[in-house]
Amino acid sequence: MDPYLLWLAGKEQEGHADIIPIEDPATGEIFAKCHAASPEDVEIAISSAHAAYKSGIWSRASRHHRADVLEKCAALLSNALPEFIALESKQTGRVIREMNAQVPSLTRWFKYYASLLRVEERSVLPTMGKLHNFVDRVPLGVVVQITPFNHPLLIAVKKLAPALAAGNSVVIKPSELTPLTTLLLGKILGQAGIPDGVLSVLPGYGAITGKALVEHPLVRKVDVTGGTEAGKAIGKIIGGNLTKYTAELGGKAPLIVFKDANIDAAVNGIAFGSFIASGQTCVASTRIIVQNNIMSEVLGKLTTKIAGITRRMGAPSNPESMMGPLISEKQLRHVEKLVKDALSGRNAFSLAGGKRMTGRSPLDGFNFDKGYYYEPTLLVSDQGNNSIVNTSIWREEAFGPVIVVAGFDTEEQAIALANDTEFGLGAGIWTTNLSQSFRVSEQIAAGITWVNTHHRNDPSSPWGGATSASGVGSENGIEAYHAYTTTKSVIINYADPEESLAMDDWFGDGAQKVSPYNLWSVRALRAVSLLALGLSFIWWTLLLVSIFVSPPVIHPRGSGFFAFSYTTLATGYLVLGLLFFAVPSKPMTIWGIFIVALLLVDTCIILGVARIRLEEGWVGIASVVWVVIISIWQVLLNRAVAWGKKEEEERLTGREETRRSLLEWMAVLAETVLLVVMAIAVVLFTSTLIIRARDVSVPPPGERYLVHGDLYQVHLACVGNKTADDNSSTILLEGGTGPVEHTLQPFMDDLYRRGSIDRYCYWDRPGFAWSDNAPSPHSAGMSADVLAEALALADETGPWVVVSAGVGSLYSRLFASRNLLEVRGIFMIDPLHEEYLSDLGKPGRGFVLWFRGILSPLGLDRLAGALFRGRTRQDRIAGRSAYQSGKFIKAKLQENLVAVTMTAAEVQSARHVQMGHVPVVVVSSGQEVRKDSRWADRQEDLSHITDNLYSWDVVADAPHEVWMDGEGRVMIEKRLKELVEAGQSFGP
Structure with a gap:
C-alpha cells in the first residue's frame, strides 16, 4: 500500500521522517501508512506559511473573499462526506452511526465563521480633538495547531475555521494515530481556494514533529488539544518565545442527577455522555453523582441500559453497532489498570462490565479478540459512604467507557463532589428545577455545563477549561476568532494644516503654552x-x-x-x-x-x-x-x-x-x-x-449685669439674705489666678453653711467663668470699677469686708481704695505684692498666652478632657479646666499686657488713698515664705497698707492656696470672724 503523503504548502509531498503505520483499533491490523514530517519538513512548512502571510494573499484578502472560500470549504466537505465518514470510522474505530451524526455537522463551523466575517463590525473609539481611532482585528501570522486522536476531524475543523477566517497561515499536526482525515481535509481546503503555503498538514510524532513546530520562532500562536501533561510541556516551550497559547486539555466531567430529574432521560443522558467515542472524550461524564433517595432506581435503569449497549456492540461498520473499541492497546491497558486498582482496593465493585471484551458479538458475530474493546463499565462504592471517591479512577482521566457513581444528600454535597477534581472542562446537571440549575451551574468549576443534556457542541458556544489542568483559552464562537487576531489601532488626524501645526508643533518658535x-x-x-x-x-x-x-x-x-x-x-x-x-x-x-x-x-x-x-x-x-x-x-x-x-x-x-x-x-x-x-x-x-x-446652657449661680456702657456683662452672685442692720458687713470675694468658683467660693460657702459668716458676694472678673471679656486694654483698676458698677446695679451697697487671694489681692485693694466709705475690712490670703507684677507682665508669658489663645478654637485640651477624662460642663466653665477657655486666656493676656504699666501704676496710687483705720488681716503661706526669702518681706509690707493691722499670720505648712490646708482653713475662719466683728465697731 502506498503511504499517505504530507499536505505541505498546498501540495502532496513525501516526508523525511519514518513512515507511520496506521492501525485499525477494531482489528489491531495495519490498514494504512502515512509519511511523517521531519524538522526539515517543519521548516519548509513554516517558512512557506510565513511567506504567504507576508505576501498578503490570504492575510490581507477581503473578509468577503475569505468568507466565500470558507463557504466553498463547507460545500466540498459536504460533497465528500461518505469518504470522510468511512475513513474517520476506520482510523478511530468509532461506530459508523456516530460518524454519520458527527461528520455532516462539521460544515457548520465553516459556515459560522464565514457569516461572522460578513457581519463583523470595526470599532471607532472616541478620542479628544479632531482624531478618529479606527480599531481593526488583523491576523497573527503563522499559527500551529495540534489535534488528538479521539475526534481528529471535528477538532481539526474547530481549529482551522476561525484561524483561516482571521487570515492566518496554519500548520496543523494531527495525531500520529489518526492523521488520515485531516490530510484529506487539507486537500479539500486547497481545492476550495486556500492559497498555497497558507495551510500545511504535517503528521508526525510529538517528540519530533510537534517539538519542532512549537519551538519555531516564527510561530505566533499554538493551539493544542491533548492531555494535561502534554499541554503543560508545550506551554513551557512556547513561554520562551512569548507565543500566544490556547489549550483544551484533560477533563473528568461530573454529572449530577437530582431527585426531581426525569430519571429515564437522565439515564439516557448518562449513557450518551459516558459512552460516545467509547468514553474517549475530554468531557465524558465518567463521574456520576446521584441523590441518594433515587440512587437505587438510577442504578437499576443504568445497569439495564448498559446491558443493552453491550449486547449491541459489533463491527464499527455495522449501522446497528452501539460502541467501538479504544484507540490502542496502550489505552486499553490504561483503562484496565485503573479499573483493576479500584476493584482490588475494596473501595468499589462493578455492577456492569469491568473487563476487556473477547469472543464474538451477539449482534453480528464480529470477533472482539484482536480489537481493543472494553465492556461498558459501571463502578459503585463497595463499602458505602462514597468510598469510591478514594480511588484513582475517581480523579484520573480514564479515557474509556467506565462510569463511577457516588451519592449525595444535599445540594452542597453534590457541588463539593463535582468540584473534587483538578479538572474543570465540562459538567452536567439533570434537574427540573430551573433555579437549582442556575444556582448549581454557577458554583461548579467547569468551562461548559450542560443542563438536561450532554456533549452538545455548537460553533457559537465557547468551549474551554475553567482550571489550569483543563487548559487555557476557548474554542468556538467569536472568542476563538478573536484569539486568532490582534487589535490594531489606526488614529487619523482630520484637522486642517493650521490646526495640526497648533497641535503638534511642540518645538516651533513662540509655541503657545497650554495654560x-x-x-x-x-x-x-x-x-x-x-x-x-x-x-x-x-x-x-x-x-x-x-x-x-x-x-x-x-x-x-x-x-x-x-x-x-x-x-x-x-x-x-x-x-x-x-x-x-x-x-x-x-x-x-x-x-x-x-x-x-x-x-x-x-x-x-x-x-x-x-x-x-x-x-x-x-x-x-x-x-x-x-x-x-x-x-x-x-x-x-x-x-x-x-x-x-x-x-x-x-x-x-x-x-x-x-x-x-x-x-x-x-x-x-x-x-x-x-x-x-x-x-x-x-x-x-x-x-x-x-x-x-x-x-453655655449651664445657668450662672447669680446674675449677669451689663457694664461699661452696656458693652459687656459680668457675673455677680450673693449668698445669704440682706439684714436691716446697715452696719452688718457682707464679705466680698475676689479670686486668685483662677475663677473664684474654683478657689475661694467653695470654702466660703462652707463657712456660710456652718454659720461662721452671714452673707457673702462673689463675682467673675471679665473673661472669667460666666463673665464676658472686656475691651482691651483692661487693667486691674478697670476691673475694680466694673465690680463697683455691677454691685450698684444689683443694689448691693455694702458695707464690705473684701476677701482676696493671690493676685486677686491687687483687685481687692484697688476696689477698697476706690470705695473707701463702704469697706470695713481687708482680708488678704497669701497676697501678691505689686513688685511681682513684672513676672505677670513678662513678654514670654504674653506670647505663650497669645499662642494658646490662637490654638484655643481647636479645643485640643477641651476635646480630650470631654472625651477621655470625663470633664463636666461646670468644670470647663468655672473649674480646673476653665484655663482652656479662649475667654479665660484672653483675660490673662489682658492682665499680662498692662501688668507693669497701668495696673502697676494703679496699685501704687491705691497705697496712698487707703483709709488708715480700716483693719487688715494677712494670712500667708509658710511654703511660699520658705521658697522665697523676699516673700515674707513683701507679705509684711502688704500688712501695712493701712494703719490698722489686725493680724498677720503665717501658716507653716500651708500652700499658696492656704485654705487647702487644714490649719490654714482654721486660721482663715478664725481671723475672718474677728475681722467682721472688728469692722462692725466703726462706721464711715
Whole structure:
C-alpha cells in the first residue's frame, strides 16, 4: 500500500521522517501508512506559511473573499462526506452511526465563521480633538495547531475555521494515530481556494514533529488539544518565545442527577455522555453523582441500559453497532489498570462490565479478540459512604467507557463532589428545577455545563477549561476568532494644516503654552481672588490688633479667637487657591465641599445658640460667613479653572490632557495635604463649638449685669439674705489666678453653711467663668470699677469686708481704695505684692498666652478632657479646666499686657488713698515664705497698707492656696470672724 503523503504548502509531498503505520483499533491490523514530517519538513512548512502571510494573499484578502472560500470549504466537505465518514470510522474505530451524526455537522463551523466575517463590525473609539481611532482585528501570522486522536476531524475543523477566517497561515499536526482525515481535509481546503503555503498538514510524532513546530520562532500562536501533561510541556516551550497559547486539555466531567430529574432521560443522558467515542472524550461524564433517595432506581435503569449497549456492540461498520473499541492497546491497558486498582482496593465493585471484551458479538458475530474493546463499565462504592471517591479512577482521566457513581444528600454535597477534581472542562446537571440549575451551574468549576443534556457542541458556544489542568483559552464562537487576531489601532488626524501645526508643533518658535491663564474669564476670576485676599488680609490684621487693643466697635464679648481663626482660615484658603491656581484637581473639590459643609454647621451653631451669638457678636458672625463664602468660592473656582484648562488643551492640542507631569502631581499632593490639614482644623472648630453650645446652657449661680456702657456683662452672685442692720458687713470675694468658683467660693460657702459668716458676694472678673471679656486694654483698676458698677446695679451697697487671694489681692485693694466709705475690712490670703507684677507682665508669658489663645478654637485640651477624662460642663466653665477657655486666656493676656504699666501704676496710687483705720488681716503661706526669702518681706509690707493691722499670720505648712490646708482653713475662719466683728465697731 502506498503511504499517505504530507499536505505541505498546498501540495502532496513525501516526508523525511519514518513512515507511520496506521492501525485499525477494531482489528489491531495495519490498514494504512502515512509519511511523517521531519524538522526539515517543519521548516519548509513554516517558512512557506510565513511567506504567504507576508505576501498578503490570504492575510490581507477581503473578509468577503475569505468568507466565500470558507463557504466553498463547507460545500466540498459536504460533497465528500461518505469518504470522510468511512475513513474517520476506520482510523478511530468509532461506530459508523456516530460518524454519520458527527461528520455532516462539521460544515457548520465553516459556515459560522464565514457569516461572522460578513457581519463583523470595526470599532471607532472616541478620542479628544479632531482624531478618529479606527480599531481593526488583523491576523497573527503563522499559527500551529495540534489535534488528538479521539475526534481528529471535528477538532481539526474547530481549529482551522476561525484561524483561516482571521487570515492566518496554519500548520496543523494531527495525531500520529489518526492523521488520515485531516490530510484529506487539507486537500479539500486547497481545492476550495486556500492559497498555497497558507495551510500545511504535517503528521508526525510529538517528540519530533510537534517539538519542532512549537519551538519555531516564527510561530505566533499554538493551539493544542491533548492531555494535561502534554499541554503543560508545550506551554513551557512556547513561554520562551512569548507565543500566544490556547489549550483544551484533560477533563473528568461530573454529572449530577437530582431527585426531581426525569430519571429515564437522565439515564439516557448518562449513557450518551459516558459512552460516545467509547468514553474517549475530554468531557465524558465518567463521574456520576446521584441523590441518594433515587440512587437505587438510577442504578437499576443504568445497569439495564448498559446491558443493552453491550449486547449491541459489533463491527464499527455495522449501522446497528452501539460502541467501538479504544484507540490502542496502550489505552486499553490504561483503562484496565485503573479499573483493576479500584476493584482490588475494596473501595468499589462493578455492577456492569469491568473487563476487556473477547469472543464474538451477539449482534453480528464480529470477533472482539484482536480489537481493543472494553465492556461498558459501571463502578459503585463497595463499602458505602462514597468510598469510591478514594480511588484513582475517581480523579484520573480514564479515557474509556467506565462510569463511577457516588451519592449525595444535599445540594452542597453534590457541588463539593463535582468540584473534587483538578479538572474543570465540562459538567452536567439533570434537574427540573430551573433555579437549582442556575444556582448549581454557577458554583461548579467547569468551562461548559450542560443542563438536561450532554456533549452538545455548537460553533457559537465557547468551549474551554475553567482550571489550569483543563487548559487555557476557548474554542468556538467569536472568542476563538478573536484569539486568532490582534487589535490594531489606526488614529487619523482630520484637522486642517493650521490646526495640526497648533497641535503638534511642540518645538516651533513662540509655541503657545497650554495654560488656563490664556482665558480672560479665568484671569478675571483670579483677580477676584486677589481682591478677596486683600480684603481678608485687612480684616485679619484688624482682628489681630483687636486681641491687644480693641478698635472702636470691634469688640467681641467672647475671646475673639474664633473670629481670628476663621479669618486666618479664609486668608490661608485664598493663598492656597492662588498658589495652586493653575493645577485644579478633584481632591481639592472634594475636600473643599467637605470644608464648606462643616463651616455651614459652624454658622448654624453660632447663629442658633443665643449665648454663642452674643459672645461672638457681629465680628464672629461676619468672620464665619466670610470663610463660608470663600470656601464656596474656592470650590467653584477650582472647577471653573479645570474647565478653562480643558478648553485650552482642546483648543491648542485637540484633546484633553488627562496625564499630569511630575511637578503637577507634586502640586496636587501638596494642595491635598494642606486641604486635609485645613479640614482637620475645621473638624476641631466644629467639635469645640458643639462643646461650647453645651456649656453655655449651664445657668450662672447669680446674675449677669451689663457694664461699661452696656458693652459687656459680668457675673455677680450673693449668698445669704440682706439684714436691716446697715452696719452688718457682707464679705466680698475676689479670686486668685483662677475663677473664684474654683478657689475661694467653695470654702466660703462652707463657712456660710456652718454659720461662721452671714452673707457673702462673689463675682467673675471679665473673661472669667460666666463673665464676658472686656475691651482691651483692661487693667486691674478697670476691673475694680466694673465690680463697683455691677454691685450698684444689683443694689448691693455694702458695707464690705473684701476677701482676696493671690493676685486677686491687687483687685481687692484697688476696689477698697476706690470705695473707701463702704469697706470695713481687708482680708488678704497669701497676697501678691505689686513688685511681682513684672513676672505677670513678662513678654514670654504674653506670647505663650497669645499662642494658646490662637490654638484655643481647636479645643485640643477641651476635646480630650470631654472625651477621655470625663470633664463636666461646670468644670470647663468655672473649674480646673476653665484655663482652656479662649475667654479665660484672653483675660490673662489682658492682665499680662498692662501688668507693669497701668495696673502697676494703679496699685501704687491705691497705697496712698487707703483709709488708715480700716483693719487688715494677712494670712500667708509658710511654703511660699520658705521658697522665697523676699516673700515674707513683701507679705509684711502688704500688712501695712493701712494703719490698722489686725493680724498677720503665717501658716507653716500651708500652700499658696492656704485654705487647702487644714490649719490654714482654721486660721482663715478664725481671723475672718474677728475681722467682721472688728469692722462692725466703726462706721464711715
